[in-house]
Structures are given as structure tokens and as C-alpha cells.
Amino acid sequence: MVDERVERRVAVIMATDIVGYSRLMEADETSTLDAVKRLQASILSPNIAARGGRIVKLMGDGSLVVFSSAVEAVDCAISLQEELVSDQKDVVLDDRILFRIGINLADVVIEGDDLLGDGVNVAARLEASAEPGGICIADIVHRQLGAKCRLDFRDGGEIALKNIVRPVHVWHWGHAPMAGPSTSSPAARTSIAILPFENSSGAPDQDFFSDGITEDIIGGLARFRSLSVIAASSSFSFRGKAVGLREIGIKLGVTYLVEGSVRRSGERIRITAQLVEATSGKHLWSEHYDRSVTDIFAVQDEVTKMIVSTLVGQIESADVRQALRKPTTSLAAYEFYLRGLVHMRSYGADDNHQAHMMFGAALERDPQFALAHAYLALSMIALHGYANAPRDILDAALALARKAVLLDEGESGCERLLGLIHTNRREFDLAERHYRRAYQLNPNDANTLVQMGGLLARRGKIEEAMRWIDEGFRLNPFPPPWYSATLGNALYILGRYGEAAAALNELPNPGPFTCARLVACYAQAGDAAATDEAKARLLRLCPDFSTEDFINRGLLLERPEQRELFRQGLLKAGLPE
Known part of the structure; x- marks a missing residue:
């Protein structure tokens, strides 16, 4: 041989x-x-x-x-x-x-x-x-x-x-062509590079602070797994080089760039940041932050969180606009997902149905897309009245949300939406557990903070709830309308009825359950004229409204004294038992 x-x-x-x-x-x-x-x-x-x-x-x-x-x-x-x-x-x-x-x-x-x-x-x-x-x-x-x-x-x-x-x-x-509809997947994530923030103070000993801000923003954005964030070693390689933003974007293979500066003057510090579309050089967002430097590291942490949370919203909005500019024949899984988010966050009569279709289409193109599974679960219960959905719908939504977490155990959004599904199933212990996991995975996600606060309010932990909600609003100063619904519910439980009504009035196209909450707010606040107006609007939407039905179906409250507080408000307004 x-x-x-x-x-x-x-x-x-x-x-x-x-x-x-x-x-x-x-x-x-x-x-x-x-x-x-x-x-x-x-x-x-x-x-x-x-x-x-x-x-x-x-x-x-x-x-x-x-x-x-x-x-x-x-x-x-x-x-x-x-x-x-x-x-x-x-x-x-x-x-x-x-x-x-x-x-x-x-x-x-x-x-x-x-x-x-x-x-x-x-x-x-x-x-x-x-x-x-x-x-x-x-x-x-x-x-x-x-x-x-x-x-x-x-x-x-x-x-x-x-x-x-x-x-x-x-x-x-960095020069891979954009994939077609049958080949694209969420692996082609939105890409972003954070360039080293310029130290504008004129003092070289402050370089550590501007570099620290930059690296913290990179770390904070990296927690959002829908983003592909270039490591500091790559983005810092352009420091001091005469290279245009468009060329940097090409060389790093990114869609967006963030640049900024840090200036210290006496006991004050100003940090500026701006988001740029790499290919066009178009500035999509900019902001500056003025703070005292009493505790310079606390300032660094605070500003980093605000920049990160705002950037994510701006990037997402830019992605949505870009996706909607493309012809439907070339949409891929991620683009269907973005379209689903647009409908999920809108309040039209057909938006929940459209969102459900978009997330389903995303999964047809990539069955392993974890976030599409999670949002399909959410759209499913939204179509059927959330907590009032039939049991088989709630069970199917739970199965989808659990699968999402299994597909991507490091995605905080999947954990957050699993917590939301458990909330609508009135499984509050499990909901809190998953919200806390979501926060551990990504403490910069304002959505997690506000939803966790809403859950804690429902559980009677009202002081802790307000801390979570306030932090969520701080990190996301231009929030989606549902933040106001969560805040309004918590403020009502606190007995701050006028503030609760103001928050609830931020919601577009309020349905019967929101109108009922407004009636209770005005009645408890002693505003007779506003009570009568809100009551009339409620009865136009729901002529056969009953307080008992609202308490049993419209509220997700764990503690009986909270349910009683809403009952008192509705009965005080003269609504039927």
C-alpha cells in the first residue's frame, strides 16, 4: 500500500x-x-x-x-x-x-x-x-x-x-453591496462609528475626559444589538487626520457617524454631539449639554446616557425614512421590521393589522430574526385588545416572545417585550423579572425604564415606579405617546389627578379605556365641566359602558386599593356601576 x-x-x-x-x-x-x-x-x-x-x-x-x-x-x-x-x-x-x-x-x-x-x-x-x-x-x-x-x-x-x-x-x-430581498437578514445591522470627541478646551490634560465620553458612548450604543458599532480602536485611528466624513464612512463601512466636542471653562463644561449620514454628509441631529463639573464623572455618565438614548431614536427614525424611500420590491427582512415599527407606534385604525403583517413578512425572509418574533407577539395581542385578548392569542404571543429570547439571549428588546407579554397576561412576577433582565442587558433603553416603572406602579411600588419613569423621560425627552399613558396611570395612583389628566391628554385618538381614565381624573380633581365633557365623549365611544367592566377588563392593577381608587373616580362622575 x-x-x-x-x-x-x-x-x-x-x-x-x-x-x-x-x-x-x-x-x-x-x-x-x-x-x-x-x-x-x-x-x-x-x-x-x-x-x-x-x-x-x-x-x-x-x-x-x-x-x-x-x-x-x-x-x-x-x-x-x-x-x-x-x-x-x-x-x-x-x-x-x-x-x-x-x-x-x-x-x-x-x-x-x-x-x-x-x-x-x-x-x-x-x-x-x-x-x-x-x-x-x-x-x-x-x-x-x-x-x-x-x-x-x-x-x-x-x-x-x-x-x-x-x-x-x-x-x-466595508464595501459589501446591499443585499436583495431574498438574501438580506438582520445580521446586516445599522452600522455606526463614533469619532473621538474633540477636546476644545485647549488643555491637553482634558483629553482623558473627551476620550472617556467617546468610549462610553461606544459602549452604550453597543448594548443595542440592532446596531453594529465600530470599535474605538478603529474610529480613533482617524484622529488628527485630514480625512472627510464621507471617506471615513466608506473606510469604516458605516451608515452613520457621530462627532462632537468637549469644552471646559472654569467650573462649567459644554459637550456637543451630532449625528451625520456618512454618504451624504447630511446632519440629522445635533445637541449640546451644559453642566457643572462638580462631579466630572457623574456628568460624563449622565451626558453619555442622554446622547446614547437620543441617538438610538434618531438612528431608528433615519432608518425608517430610508427604508420607506425604497421600492417595495427591494425590501428585506430588516426593512419589513422597520415598517412594522412605524405602524406599531402609530394610532390609525389599521395600524396594528399592518404591523402584524410587516413583522410576519420579516420572519418569512428570516425565521431567525429574534426582534421580529418579539414584535409579532406584541402586534398579535394589540390586534386583539392586549390583556383582553383570547387565551389562545395570549398563549401564542407568549410562545413567540419566548422564542425571541431563545434566539437572541443578549437582546434587551426581546426580554423587554417578553416582560410586556407577561404583564398583559397578569403574570406580574415574571414580567418584573424579565424587565430587570432587560435593564441589566441595556440600562440605556428608555423604553425598558418606562415600562418597568409602569409595572411597578401597577404592583403598588409607586415611589420606585416614578424613579424609573422619570429616568426614562429624562433619557428620551421626545418620547412616543404611550409614555404618557404610563405616566398618567402612575400619577393617578399617586393622587396627582390634574397632572394625570394632562399626561393622558397627550395621547392621540384616545379609546374608551383612556377616556374612562380621564373621566376619573377630572372627577377626582373636582373639575365638573371637564368631567362632563370627558364623560360625554366616553359614552359616545361606548354607550353601554359599565364601571365594573372597566375595572375588570381595562385595568392591569395588582392591588385592590388601586382598583378601588379608579372605581371611586368613575362613580363620582356618575357613570353606571
Whole structure:
């Protein structure tokens, strides 16, 4: 028997795969096979050969290639992707062939014509982590590149790879084309880089403070898993360089940039921040914060939280506007999700139904989209009256929300919405547990703070509730209307009836339950004219209104004395028992 040649050496492994290959084959097998063979012969093989690579395996939907140089491997990958974009530009979006490419450097075993070892598996997992039309490389590969080429990649941080014990630090090519509707997924998250805040004080010893602000904002935004935040090491690399914002955006591969400055004068400090759309240079939002520096680190923490929470809202709004500008034929899972959020936060008669459809469409395109599962659960109970939804609807919503948490255990939004589902099921202990988990995952999410405050108010922990609600309003000074509903309910329980009525009047298109709360507020405040007006409006909406039905169906209150307080207000207004 002749022994097969076995060789062990350090090599650079490139794994490629065709995005949506099964879908393309199902749609048109003959055309897909012809197109793949043509691309392998005209683009893949020539580029690999020109850079000293060797194709170890060539499958229908991908390849495994070995190089002796990381620089050559990355150069080959970039050339492949750029030539593919040019080749496919005239092809209908849904029929385009896109590659994902992953590159690793590791010790491998070459056995005959085969390539073996954990390093090969990592390359395959990196390929799966790449964006459609993108390249994902291991940090060890990134370190081999020249300074210019390194700038073409954005820091993806450490990620867990399937069946790989240790997390791997990865970098993503910043010029991947936007994926089509059948290939996109929430992995293509909104990307943002925070540039180092300028120290405008003229005192070099204050650099630590401006740098600290910048790094805290990066850390705070990174807690929102719907965002892809560039690491400080990358964004700080542009400090002091004459590079325009558009070029920085291209090099970092981000949609948005944040820039700002810190100026200290005596015992006062001014911090400015602004959000910029990278490609156009358009300023989307700006704000300044003037504070005393009595406790400089407390100021840093406070301003960081406010910038982070406001930025998230601004980024989300900009994303929604951008998504709605695109034709419906090119919407991907994330864009359906954004459309669902628009409807979920609106108060039109058909908005809950539209939101439910949008979140369902997002899941059709990516069944593993955790937040789409969570918001589908919310839209489901919203369609059926929230806590008054039939038991089978509440059960189905709970199953969806639990699945969302399982799909992404680090997403605070999923934990928060699971808490909300438990609240509407009147499972207050479980709701509080999940809200607290959501807060631990992301203390910058104002929605979690306000919803937690609303729950604590319902549980009779009113002083603690107001602290949570006040902090939520502080972090989100331009909140959605439902914040006012939560605040109004808490203020009523506190006996601050006039303030409660003012909060509830912020709600657009109030329904019967909100109108009933307003009646109770005015009656308890002793405002007879306002009571009569609100009562008339309530009875127009709900001619057969009964206090008992409202107490049992319209209130999610744990303590009997709170329910009695609402009963007294409604009966004082002369509404039927």
C-alpha cells in the first residue's frame, strides 16, 4: 500500500459560498448552473491562480481555497467581490449571484487533495458570518494586512461561531453591496462609528475626559444589538487626520457617524454631539449639554446616557425614512421590521393589522430574526385588545416572545417585550423579572425604564415606579405617546389627578379605556365641566359602558386599593356601576 501524502503547515484558508443557492436552483436550475460555471471559469479560478492560491474543493455552491499569504488571499477576495458586482449589475435583483467569503489563518493538515483541521472549520464559519457580497476575516488575518488594506475592514468584535469553543475576533469588509430581498437578514445591522470627541478646551490634560465620553458612548450604543458599532480602536485611528466624513464612512463601512466636542471653562463644561449620514454628509441631529463639573464623572455618565438614548431614536427614525424611500420590491427582512415599527407606534385604525403583517413578512425572509418574533407577539395581542385578548392569542404571543429570547439571549428588546407579554397576561412576577433582565442587558433603553416603572406602579411600588419613569423621560425627552399613558396611570395612583389628566391628554385618538381614565381624573380633581365633557365623549365611544367592566377588563392593577381608587373616580362622575 502506498501511503497518502500528509503535510501539516500554517496556511491561509478561504471559504466561499453562494448566497441563496437553493432558492436560485429551485427557481431555475439550468440557468443557475450555467451562470455558476461561467463565473467559476471567468472570475473565480483566474483570480485565485493569479495570487498563488490553490482550489482544494470546488462545490456547486462554493469553494475551499488555500493560500500561502494572507495579503494575497484578502486581495483575491476583494477582487472576486468587485468583479462579481460588475458582472451581475444588469441581472434582476432576485436572480443575482452573490458570494460570502470567509478567510482564516491557521495550522492545517493537507492530506492528499484534502484540507483538514479546526482552522478550516473556522474559515467556513467566518464565511457564514459574512454579509451577502461581503468578506469576513479573522483578526489574525487582519493583522497581516498593510495599513491601507486594514482600513477597508470594520471591526466586528468577538463573535461565537457554531461548534467552535472560543469566540473569534472578526473584521468585515466595508464595501459589501446591499443585499436583495431574498438574501438580506438582520445580521446586516445599522452600522455606526463614533469619532473621538474633540477636546476644545485647549488643555491637553482634558483629553482623558473627551476620550472617556467617546468610549462610553461606544459602549452604550453597543448594548443595542440592532446596531453594529465600530470599535474605538478603529474610529480613533482617524484622529488628527485630514480625512472627510464621507471617506471615513466608506473606510469604516458605516451608515452613520457621530462627532462632537468637549469644552471646559472654569467650573462649567459644554459637550456637543451630532449625528451625520456618512454618504451624504447630511446632519440629522445635533445637541449640546451644559453642566457643572462638580462631579466630572457623574456628568460624563449622565451626558453619555442622554446622547446614547437620543441617538438610538434618531438612528431608528433615519432608518425608517430610508427604508420607506425604497421600492417595495427591494425590501428585506430588516426593512419589513422597520415598517412594522412605524405602524406599531402609530394610532390609525389599521395600524396594528399592518404591523402584524410587516413583522410576519420579516420572519418569512428570516425565521431567525429574534426582534421580529418579539414584535409579532406584541402586534398579535394589540390586534386583539392586549390583556383582553383570547387565551389562545395570549398563549401564542407568549410562545413567540419566548422564542425571541431563545434566539437572541443578549437582546434587551426581546426580554423587554417578553416582560410586556407577561404583564398583559397578569403574570406580574415574571414580567418584573424579565424587565430587570432587560435593564441589566441595556440600562440605556428608555423604553425598558418606562415600562418597568409602569409595572411597578401597577404592583403598588409607586415611589420606585416614578424613579424609573422619570429616568426614562429624562433619557428620551421626545418620547412616543404611550409614555404618557404610563405616566398618567402612575400619577393617578399617586393622587396627582390634574397632572394625570394632562399626561393622558397627550395621547392621540384616545379609546374608551383612556377616556374612562380621564373621566376619573377630572372627577377626582373636582373639575365638573371637564368631567362632563370627558364623560360625554366616553359614552359616545361606548354607550353601554359599565364601571365594573372597566375595572375588570381595562385595568392591569395588582392591588385592590388601586382598583378601588379608579372605581371611586368613575362613580363620582356618575357613570353606571
